[in-house]
Every structure is written in structure tokens, then in C-alpha cells.
Amino acid sequence: MQKTAEELKISYAKVRKILITLGEYRTDFSLEVGKKRSMGKSISEIAAELNTSTNRVTAFLPYEKNLYTGPEPTTDAKKSIVYRKRIEIAREKFVNRAINKDENGYLSARKEKFMTNEYYKNTNAFKTVHLHLELKNDYLDDTEKIILRRYGESSTGDSISRDILIPSDMPLHNLHYAIQRLFGWQNSHLRRFILPEEIYNRLTGGTVKGWVDLVGILFQPPCECEHEVFWDDDYKDGSIKTWLKKKYTGPYFFKGIMEDYEWAQNDIKQLIERFPILEVKESFGNYMNRSKSEHKAKQQIIKKAPLIESTLEEMNNSIIIEGGTESLLERLEVAKILAFKDEDVCNDNGIFPVTHKLIYNYDFGDNWEINITKEKDCKELLQKGYISKDELLDAEATVLTKHKPVCIHKGGIFVLDDVGGLHGFISFLKEIYEGEDKEERSNHRVWAQSLGWSERKISNKLIL
Structure with missing residues (x-):
């Protein structure tokens, strides 16, 4: 399947799903x-019964809608290939251009807000920004919380946290690599940065038109060009920690062409041209409810309408867009997207800052989620004795002189890849510390160490 994926230039997961x-x-x-789905159970119900994530369940279900990006190149896809070759030549010209004028040389009102927003005025200076990152699962039971407190060094029992100082010009792209190091992962799986649902709905209005207007400004385009998404993933061998450090240390630059505004809008244009009239299907939930009483029921087309005039729900019920519509552009700077807790978001002066909370989603199988917030100061950390004034001053100096983030507080131990999310990590901790089979405990440790996991204590300032 991997060879097929490479030949067709689509993902392994898509080949498997097809x-x-x-x-x-x-x-x-x-x-x-498949059996549970045919019984009319929802994806979340199946995930709960099989003790896995909804993303993993979805990955092993057949397609239930039209594919936007299929294995056979369409006319639009062929046009896109030509366009991408042309844009490749113009890489340096387009890289980091957040916006372009239309054919008449004018900007739309929404684009103009983006351009004139005070957060996007050019400056060569950068400051330190305090971020709080919390890896959490709201569905841990009391026993799991005890294990996470006892062996995972979690103060709350339901989360593992980090507090860091970053350069104010750090993009989401580079923050991703810092997060990998902060929590003990090795950049082995897909990731995305998304907004809380209420902010996403507020910005898009729940409409395709609202989303389209922000593709290339805030959201990634719907294409699946993995060589563009992973343009910076050039690790071959050696220390993964050293490689990650190079990625989250400035100066920062971004060369992912798909995030260029003109490129992204061209991709949107192709999507709209491919579905000038959308056959809007009923939701899968409604279809499954009908199929219980109707023999050989088929998913109904409830109406036909121009894609651009449809709601996001109607589009997502009818078309598979593998990358989704929620992923944020990774060239955007963290400090400009995030607002302080008492700061207005999405106000009349522009869309930035966008949100009080960012969500980092890593490994759609294990489905790790980290909530990211921007803090005004470090008073609470100082008051609780988590860091001294001298340590804070040293950390700030490191950020400003070395152009790199610094961890100033660690609430909990490192996790690891492919362990099954926070539930699986807690089971792993219970096994290696409380398991009765000595050989099994040893095997678990050897496996974890092969993924870079270590029980060794490390100073906060040495993590990044």
C-alpha cells in the first residue's frame, strides 16, 4: 500500500480507506x-466500545461521501499540477506573502482588515511571550488520576503541563517542534493547530463562503500535497532532539507554498469549480436512523445548491475533504493569534487576535490534545515557588539572545509516541510500576526507551 500511495502521490491512510x-x-x-457501524452506532459510540479514538474509527470506515481528492487525476487536478510547477518557480516571490490584491488591484474589506491590523505591522524586534500548555483528558476515571499523580508527577491527576517563554515572532510551525520536545514525542505522526469550535463557527458563520474568505488568511487550503505540508521534515539520522532544536530555534522562515494566499485561493477555486452544484446529502446519522426501518435504504440527496452558498455542515455531509477545513496556517505567529484572557478577540478592528485558546492535535490515532493559552506574566509561577526571579530573568535573556524558547515549569513527566493517548500512557505507567510480571515490566521499559522515553530527571531549562 505504501508503494501505491507513493505512486499516486496520496497518503497511505487514503489508500487504505479506498x-x-x-x-x-x-x-x-x-x-x-464496520459491523458496529452497520448496526447504526455512531463513531463516538464505536470508539468508546473499542476503547480507541474517534479518529482511528473514522480511518477504518469506508468512504460515505464523494471524494474531493481521488486517486485518478481529474482535469482540475492536472491544472493544479501545472499551477504548482509554476508557483514552485516563483517560490521566493510568494513565500510569506500573507495577502495579494485582486485583478483590479483592490483588496476586499475583509482582506483589508487583515492587512491593516496593528498586529501585522512590520517590526524587526521581538519580545518574550509566556505560554501555558496543558495536555489533558476530561474522561479519566478516579483510578487513572491516582496513577497519573503517583507516577506521572501530575499535580491535578488529569493533565500534564508545560510553561514556556517563546520569542514573540515564533510561528505555529516552529512551535510544533518545540511541543514535540516538551512532551517527549518524536515527530512521528500528523498534527494540526485548530481553534475552539465556538470561535471557528463565529469566524466562518458556519458557511462555505465564510470559510473560503479565510482560506490563505487563517485556514489551510483543502488540498493534500504532503510534500508541501511536510516541506521542513528533513530528519534522516542522528539525535532527534538536536534536529528538533534546530527547528524551534530562530530566525524563523516558512517555505510551505500551499500556505501562500494566492496558491490557497487557487485551490479553493478548483474545489468550487469541481462542485458548481452540490448534491447535499442527509447526515449519516439520519441515514442510519432511516435504515433501521427502511430495507436497503440509501443516503438521500435532500437538495441541490451551489457549493459556495452551502453551509459547512452541508459540504462536510456531502464531500470528503481529507485535511478538513479547520487546520490553521502554520506560518501564522503564535503571539498574534492568541489573546490574553481579558483581551477582545475577532473585534471590529480586524480578526487578530483570534482566540484565547489554541488546540494542538497530534497523532489522530492516539488523539493527543494540548490546550495553549497566552499568559500576561509569571506571577503565579513565582508565588508558588515553581521558578525564582533569577531563573526567570535568565530564561528571558536566553529567549532574547538565542532566539529560542525556554521551558520555565514542567508539571508532569514526558509521555511517548504510540502508547494510546493519555489513557494508554497511564496503563503503561501502571504496568511498569505495579505490574506483577517482572519480564513484562522490563519489556515495556525497553519498548518505551526505543521510542526515546526516559525516567531520568532533567532541569526545566535544559528541556529545550
Whole structure:
């Protein structure tokens, strides 16, 4: 399947999903997921019953809608290839251009707000910004919380946190690499930065038009060019920690062409041209409810309408966009997206700052989620004795002189890849510290160490 994915220039996951849809790929897990889905159970219900994430369940279900990006190149796809070759030549010209004028040389009102927003005035200076990052799961039971407190060094029992100082010009792209190091991952899976649902709905109005207006300004385009998404993932061998450090240390630059405004809007244009009239399907939930009483029921088309005039819900019920519509552009600077807790967001003066909270979603199978907030100061950390004034001054000096983030507080130990999210990590801790089988405990440790996990204590300032 990997060879097929490479030849078709689509993801391995998409190849697998297409084969599942065609009935050519079967595993015990995929069959169990399919069986439960045919019984009318929701994705969340299946995930709960199989003790896994909703993303993993979705990955093993057949396609239920039209594919936006299929394995066979369409006319639009061929045009896109030509366009991408042309834009590649113009890389340096377009990189980091947040906005472009239309054919008449004018900016739309919304684009003009973006351009004139005070947060985007050019400056060569940068300051330190305090971020609080919290890896949390709201569904841990009391026993799991005890384990996480006892062995995971979590003060709350339901989260692992980090407080860091970053340069104010750090983009989301580079913050991703810092987060990987802060929590003990090794950049082995997909990730995305998204907004809280209420902010996303407020910005887009829940409409395709509202989303389209912000693609290339705030949101990533719907294409799936993995060589563009992962343009910076050039690790080959050696220390993963050293490689990550180079990525989160400034000066920062971004060369992902797909995030260029003109490129992104061209991609949107192709999507709209491909579906000038959208056959809006009923939701899958409604279809499953009908299928219980109607023999051989088929998913109904409830109306036909121009895609641009549809709601996001209607589009997502009818078209599969693998990358989704919620992922933020990674060239955006963290400090400009995030507002302080008492600061207005999405006001009349422009869309920035956008939100009081960012969500970092890593590994859609394990489905790790980190809530990121911007703090005005470090008073609470100082009052609780988590950091001294001298340590704080040293950290600030490091950020400003070395152009790199610094960890100033660590609330909990490192986690690791492929352990099954926070639930799985807690089970892992219970096994290595309380398991009765000595050999099994040893095997778990060896496996974890092969993924870079260590029980060794490390100073906060040495983490990054």
C-alpha cells in the first residue's frame, strides 16, 4: 500500500480507506468497526466500545461521501499540477506573502482588515511571550488520576503541563517542534493547530463562503500535497532532539507554498469549480436512523445548491475533504493569534487576535490534545515557588539572545509516541510500576526507551 500511495502521490491512510471502501482491505479491527457501524452506532459510540479514538474509527470506515481528492487525476487536478510547477518557480516571490490584491488591484474589506491590523505591522524586534500548555483528558476515571499523580508527577491527576517563554515572532510551525520536545514525542505522526469550535463557527458563520474568505488568511487550503505540508521534515539520522532544536530555534522562515494566499485561493477555486452544484446529502446519522426501518435504504440527496452558498455542515455531509477545513496556517505567529484572557478577540478592528485558546492535535490515532493559552506574566509561577526571579530573568535573556524558547515549569513527566493517548500512557505507567510480571515490566521499559522515553530527571531549562 505504501508503494501505491507513493505512486499516486496520496497518503497511505487514503489508500487504505479506498481499499476498505472497495472491500479489498480487511482486518479484525476494520471488520469490527464496520459491523458496529452497520448496526447504526455512531463513531463516538464505536470508539468508546473499542476503547480507541474517534479518529482511528473514522480511518477504518469506508468512504460515505464523494471524494474531493481521488486517486485518478481529474482535469482540475492536472491544472493544479501545472499551477504548482509554476508557483514552485516563483517560490521566493510568494513565500510569506500573507495577502495579494485582486485583478483590479483592490483588496476586499475583509482582506483589508487583515492587512491593516496593528498586529501585522512590520517590526524587526521581538519580545518574550509566556505560554501555558496543558495536555489533558476530561474522561479519566478516579483510578487513572491516582496513577497519573503517583507516577506521572501530575499535580491535578488529569493533565500534564508545560510553561514556556517563546520569542514573540515564533510561528505555529516552529512551535510544533518545540511541543514535540516538551512532551517527549518524536515527530512521528500528523498534527494540526485548530481553534475552539465556538470561535471557528463565529469566524466562518458556519458557511462555505465564510470559510473560503479565510482560506490563505487563517485556514489551510483543502488540498493534500504532503510534500508541501511536510516541506521542513528533513530528519534522516542522528539525535532527534538536536534536529528538533534546530527547528524551534530562530530566525524563523516558512517555505510551505500551499500556505501562500494566492496558491490557497487557487485551490479553493478548483474545489468550487469541481462542485458548481452540490448534491447535499442527509447526515449519516439520519441515514442510519432511516435504515433501521427502511430495507436497503440509501443516503438521500435532500437538495441541490451551489457549493459556495452551502453551509459547512452541508459540504462536510456531502464531500470528503481529507485535511478538513479547520487546520490553521502554520506560518501564522503564535503571539498574534492568541489573546490574553481579558483581551477582545475577532473585534471590529480586524480578526487578530483570534482566540484565547489554541488546540494542538497530534497523532489522530492516539488523539493527543494540548490546550495553549497566552499568559500576561509569571506571577503565579513565582508565588508558588515553581521558578525564582533569577531563573526567570535568565530564561528571558536566553529567549532574547538565542532566539529560542525556554521551558520555565514542567508539571508532569514526558509521555511517548504510540502508547494510546493519555489513557494508554497511564496503563503503561501502571504496568511498569505495579505490574506483577517482572519480564513484562522490563519489556515495556525497553519498548518505551526505543521510542526515546526516559525516567531520568532533567532541569526545566535544559528541556529545550
